[in-house]
Amino acid sequence: MKITDVEIIPYRIPYHRVHRITTLTLSALDNVIVRLRTDDGVEGIGECVTEAKWNSTVMEAHAVILERYLAPAIVGADPFSIRSVWRRMDEAVNGQLPAKGAIDIALHDLIGKALGIPVWRYLGGSNEIPVAVEGPGYGIGFMEPASAVELALKGISAGCRQIEIKCGHPQGPRHDLAVIRAVHEACGPDVSLKIDCTEGYSFKDALKYLPLFAEANVEWVEQPLPRHELRSLAALRPLVPNKIALEESIGAPADILRVAEMGAADGIHVKLAMLGGVSKCMEIATICEAAGLSVLPGCSTASGIGLAAAHHFAASIDGARGTHASPLARAVDDLIVDPLPPYPAEVRLTDAPGLGVQVDWAKVAKYKV
Template identity: 30%
Template structure:
């Protein structure tokens, strides 16, 4: 089997619940997703997707991703997509970095591998360890009243895991989290995520206020060193996200940062091949993982589901289906959450039937 062509499609995704606010005055009300379709001489196709949250979240933006794919895609022509080692070597031999662009191409090759084998990608990623996936719902920065209202609506739908965005005034953030903790009750998972938005002094103030609450603290500051100081001062279980991009940074987060959990995103690390390696490394080091992506639609959510379903036993803290936040769906809103839970598609590859009706003609074609 050889790759004969790669199509690149664009899709504007809009937020189903309106504007979503992060620390640092970053606001998401929509984003341009990039989808790739890889065709082969065997008549089998595979899909991948990458979508930056905003250009100010991680070092990736739509124009840069598509420019990188223009360099990477020709290097994959003629390759066997089932040989992920060859795919990775060709990608890395063409461009250093560019994880978000590589992620879409890598995921499409995993989709092809599964379709060729007649197996779900999760089976090939380590086996389906769990079909019932614990999903969290992200709650944007807001005042206590607005946050409480969103949490109440989610609780009514059966959601019991929340990622609460913070990173503004630390005392107000603590008050908001305390209210949600009381609201959610025993057994709820509460992740307090600043997305690296606090300076060290504000993070320490917040951490002291959160110390007696049943929460995980995620990436309070921009650097590993600052987050480690907050962890040591508070004793809170710490989730590292933005600073974990490869094996050395993951080991440093555990060894130097006191990580309890690492958050692995497909577009941050370069796709399923590298996410699987980091996921299993984390499990071997005794820390749990969150598996997700920055943003995206049905294709990104399916890739997340396969990586989460095949995580080693006991290693998965939580995951999320990013397509729950979007209005646009290219595969019938599959996978789809229900009452805060999800399952992995059981068809071969990613297990999706992607329609091009929303996508239209390709932005570019490489053959």
């Protein structure tokens, strides 16, 4: 079997409302679909998530990288030889893990379809235990306490048991604390909170406010300090009662070793769409397990295609803690048939081959840009 064609499809799906966090403002899914075809007629689908705050590369740039450099490099390759495909991609372009990760996801989808089994099964996973969902959706963005409570209660009414709140508001940590306390009071003690500071705090503010957040049932704090301040993160961690997770500080598997050596985190938010797809994230999960770090699977804001890959990854590792679930929590539409509802309390994978999702190609054509 050989790869004969690689189709690159950038798309845009508007959000219900503008989503604001510390480092940027999002108003739409601006991603790129990768469609691999083979001489045996088997196809594979992947997705490249493009958020400038994370990887400094916008959708248009990813589309060019995939179309002009990566796609020609892998035509003729054996899709089952994933390492060989990665060598071809690395020789063509240095870095660019989100773009390469889209191809990697498509390879895993293709292999599963060729074998007639789901990705989670050939990765050695199980679908017996549902994947707990971090709800609602991708976290509550910057808003006033009353609006945050309204959104949190939608997730709770759907069965979510963990709520994520974006912190680092322009008005300062006091505003974050007011939102957190309001959500905690409304949701009750049985709902744990996770906050994502997105590099928005100073060491001094984190040291002062993270213990106050813990009193409002905030268990996990994601990326409280800027990504390069690992020494400060290592100093902060033993001084606060919360667990520290890192995302922006991680750009490759080797970064996990540095974080573990310094004791800078309790867990890593592992996003397939940002860190090189299934292959690289399975490597990261193995390193995390050896280093005693928890894995918080995720995908950033993807369609049901990219999210399906994140779900298969989460189902294939031990001790996965939560994951994103449905783009409909933010976006007005999805690209797959039978998408998940906006705020599912759990995700249970099926035995359908590959990623187990059916792409709605009429919607892909509708939102193509």
